[in-house]
Amino acid sequence: MNGSNQPREQLLVDCTPVTMFQMNSWICGDPVSKDGVLIDAGGEPEKLLSMIERSNLNIHAILQTHGHLDHAGGIKALKDGLLVRPVYLHKSEHPIYDTVEESAAMFGMGYVPQPPPPDHYVEQDQVLEFGTISARVIFLPGHTPGGVAYVIGGHIFVGDTIFKGSVGRTDLPFGDTPTLVRSLQLLMQEDDELIVHSGHGGDTTIGEERRTNPFVQAALSGQVWA
């Protein structure tokens, strides 16, 4: 499949945890062609810009796994800093994405500028091409209605759908556990070797989660937790 045809050793992957939420903002790119993307512009744009500078990558796009405040709070400032880069988001994420500024006020975070409307919508199985980099989209709702993962070479960027040993919460507005269960079943159709980069915490692999994650095991046997 497209999106998995790049040997992983050819890709540069880097991460900066941002804001009090310690959300992992990622960059992924080709160190030879310098083509790259940023995944989830969570906040602290100065940190993101220095990660980009350090990488030497030409960032073509901001790919959003979802629209929660901790993942999207930095989009406005980063777009300004990068002199405008297109933002990719799933259409079903609007109820979340459109209220980033309000959520920040609710969390007492002070003013976080509302991200501009997304430039492009993504959908299941779509393959986005950015120079020599391609990103395949997997639609994984449940934590939020428009959550997606991006597969780039041997890496998958999953947002808050799955974490090492855990899964995303479904008790926030628009979250839904049975939907997340179906998304985990879909995610587990991916290769065991794929390296999983989550929105919070450390890396894992599809295979490791299949073997050790109790929520994944429950989902694969058709169970839905409270």
Ligand SMILES: [Zn+2]
């Ligand atoms: Zn989230």
